[in-house]
Amino acid sequence: xxxxxxxxxxxxxxxxxLVGLCLRGEPGAWEALVRRHERLVYAVxxxxxxxxxxxxxxxxxxxxxxxxxxxxxxxxxxxxxxVASTTERVARATALRRRREWALSAGDPHxxxxxxxxxxxxxxxxxxxxEEQAMVRLALAALPERCRRLLSALYYEDPPPPYGELSRRxxxxxxxxxxxxxxxxxxxxxxxATLREPERGITRAVPPTSSVESQEPGRSGVxxxxxxxxxxxxxxxxxx
Amino acid sequence: xxxSRAAGRHLDSAAVLDYLEQRLPERRRQAVEEHLGRPxxxxxxxxxxxxxxxxxMRADRSVEVPAELRRRALEAFVPRxxxxxxxxAAAGLARLLFDSAxxxxxxxVRRAVGEARRLRFALxxxxxxxxxxxxxxxxxxxxxxxxxxRLRSPASSCGPAPSGAPPGPTPRGRSPSxxxxxxxxx
Numbered sequence: 001x002x003x004x005x006x007x008x009x010x011x012x013x014x015x016x017x018l019v020g021l022c023l024r025g026e027p028g029a030w031e032a033l034v035r036r037h038e039r040l041v042y043a044v045x046x047x048x049x050x051x052x053x054x055x056x057x058x059x060x061x062x063x064x065x066x067x068x069x070x071x072x073x074x075x076x077x078x079x080x081x082x083v084a085s086t087t088e089r090v091a092r093a094t095a096l097r098r099r100r101e102w103a104l105s106a107g108d109p110h111x112x113x114x115x116x117x118x119x120x121x122x123x124x125x126x127x128x129x130x131e132e133q134a135m136v137r138l139a140l141a142a143l144p145e146r147c148r149r150l151l152s153a154l155y156y157e158d159p160p161p162p163y164g165e166l167s168r169r170x171x172x173x174x175x176x177x178x179x180x181x182x183x184x185x186x187x188x189x190x191x192x193a194t195l196r197e198p199e200r201g202i203t204r205a206v207p208p209t210s211s212v213e214s215q216e217p218g219r220s221g222v223x224x225x226x227x228x229x230x231x232x233x234x235x236x237x238x239x240x
Numbered sequence: 241x242x243x244s245r246a247a248g249r250h251l252d253s254a255a256v257l258d259y260l261e262q263r264l265p266e267r268r269r270q271a272v273e274e275h276l277g278r279p280x281x282x283x284x285x286x287x288x289x290x291x292x293x294x295x296x297m298r299a300d301r302s303v304e305v306p307a308e309l310r311r312r313a314l315e316a317f318v319p320r321x322x323x324x325x326x327x328x329a330a331a332g333l334a335r336l337l338f339d340s341a342x343x344x345x346x347x348x349v350r351r352a353v354g355e356a357r358r359l360r361f362a363l364x365x366x367x368x369x370x371x372x373x374x375x376x377x378x379x380x381x382x383x384x385x386x387x388x389x390r391l392r393s394p395a396s397s398c399g400p401a402p403s404g405a406p407p408g409p410t411p412r413g414r415s416p417s418x419x420x421x422x423x424x425x426x
Contacts, residue, residue, distance in 0.1 A: 025319035034313045042309070043302040056309055063313035070317075133300045136293070155297035178263075182254035189293070 011142065012194045015079045022070055034063060036141075037083045040134040044087040044127065048095045058094055062087045078195060080138070084131045139191035146170060147184030154181065251275065251283045256290050334361035334368055 011017070015036065021029035038059075045058045065086055066079070073079065106112040140148055149170060154160050167174045251259070251272060258264045259272050276284050338360040361368040363386075370384035 022317065022319065027319060030317040030319065031314055034310060038305040038310055038313065039302045042305045046303075056312065059305075059309045060312045060316065064316045067317045129296070129299075130302075133296050133302065136296055136300070151297075155294060156300060158298075178254055178258070182252070182257055185257060185290075186253050189290075192293070 012078070012191075014138075014142070016073075019070055019073050019079075030067075033066075033079075036138065037079060037134070039137065040080065040083050040130060041087045043130050043133075044084055045091045047130070048091040050091065050094060050098070054094050054098065058087065058091050061090050065090075078135070078138070080131050080134050084127055084134070088127055135192060135195050136188070139188055139195060142191055143184065143187055146172070146180070147187055150177070150181060151184050151188060249275070250280065251286065253290075256283075256287055260287065260291050260294060334363045336360075337362050337367075 015033070018029050018033045018036070022033060041059055041062050042055075045055045045062075050058060062083065066073075066083070069082075073082070103112045106114075140151060143151070150166070150172075153166055153169065161169070163174050163177050166172070166177055170177075172180060255264075255268075255272060259269065262269075264272065276287065336359065338358070340356075340358040356371050356373045357380075359370045359372070361370075365388075367387045368384060369387065370382055372380045372382040375381050
C-alpha cells in the first residue's frame with residue numbers, strides 16, 4: 001500500500017536533500033548526486049554520437065553547470081528533468097559545432113555546402129524515454145536490496161536468468177520468486193508514482209545555468225529568489 | 241463456472257506480470273483474457289501500464305559511466321568547509337533584537353531613512369542584519385549581512401544612537417552620518 005510519501009524507505013526528495021548537503025559542504029554528497037544522475041547524462045550524450053573527447057567534455061560541462069546552479073536548486077524534488085534537458089542542449093550544440101567544422105573544413109564553398117546538405121543532423125535521443133528510464137532506475141535504487149537484485153536480474157539482464165539460477169543467486173525458493181517479484185514490482189510502481197506526482201515538482205523543470213541555454217519555450221520554468229511579505233526570502237517559481 | 245468466477249476477479253500484480261511474461265497456464269491465460277475482454281477498464285489500464293514499465297526497463301541499454309568521466313565530474317565541485325559559518329547560521333534559530341516596525345521613528349528620521357524596515361537578529365554569537373523595502377503589495381526586497389562576532393568593531397554597542405535614531409544596518413548608499421549607526425548587539 002502506498003503512503004503519501006511512497007513506499008517505506010523511499011525518499012522522493014533525495015535530490016533536494018543532497019543539494020542541501022552539498023551546499024553545506026558535506027563530504028560525499030556531491031559524489032552521491034553525481035552517481036544518481038551520471039548514467040542519464042552519459043546516455044543522452046551518447047545518443048548524439050559524439051567522439052569520446054566531446055562526450056567527456058559534455059559530461060563535465062553538465063556537472064559544472066549543476067555545481068553553478070546548486071544554490072538555485074534547493075527546492076528541486078528531482079533533478080532528472082534538469083539533467084536531461086541540460087545534457088541535451090550541451091550535446092546538441094557540440095554536435096552541431098562539429099558538423100559545421102567538418103563542413104567548413106572542405107575549403108571549397110561548394111563542397112562545404114554539399115557536406116552541410118549531406119551530413120546527418122544530430123540524432124539525439126527520445127529524451128522523454130531516457131528521462132523515464134532514469135526515473136525507473138532512481139526508484140529501483142531505493143528499493144530493498146532483494147527487490148533491487150531481483151527486478152534488475154529479471155528486467156535489465158539480457159537474457160533474463162531462469163528462475164532456477166535466480167533462486168540460487170538470491171537465496172529464495174523458486175516457488176517464492178513469483179510472489180516476491182510481484183511485491184517488489186508493486187513497490188517499484190509506488191515509488192515511481194511518487195516521483196511523478198505533480199506536487200513533487202517532477203514536471204517543473206529547473207533551467208540550466210550553463211552558458212549553453214535553450215530558448216525552447218514551455219520546457220523550463222524560471223526560478224528566482226522570491227521575496228515574500230512576512231519572511232526574509234524563500235525560493236519560488238515564476239513563469240513556466 | 242470455475243473459470244467464469246476466476247475471470248470475474250480483478251487481476252493482481254502477479255497475474256498481470258505472469259500474463260505479460262507469458263508464464264500463465266493456458267486455462268488461466270484464457271480466464272485473464274476473458275476478464276480483460278469484458279471489458280474491465282481498470283485491469284486493461286493496469287496491464288497497459290505494467291507492460292509499458294516492463295518495456296522501459298527492458299529497453300534500457302544505458303551503460304556504466306567510465307570511471308575517468310566520473311572523476312572529472314567529481315572534481316567540478318569542492319565542498320567549501322569555510323561556509324560553515326553560513327551553514328551554522330542557517331541551521332540556528334535567530335533571536336530578534338530589533339525591529340524598526342515596532343519602534344516608531346520621529347518624522348525627521350523617517351524622512352531621512354525612508355520606509356525601509358530594519359531588523360537585527362542574534363544568531364549564537366553572530367548578528368544578522370536585514371533591511372527590507374516594500375516593493376508592492378505583498379512583495380519586499382531585502383538585503384542584509386551576517387556579521388561574525390570577531391568582525392564586529394569593539395567600540396560598537398547596542399542601543400539607540402544619541403540622535404534618537406534607532407540602531408540598525410547602514411542603508412545602502414547612505415553614509416552612517418545620515419542617522420544610522422553601524423553596530424551590533426553583543
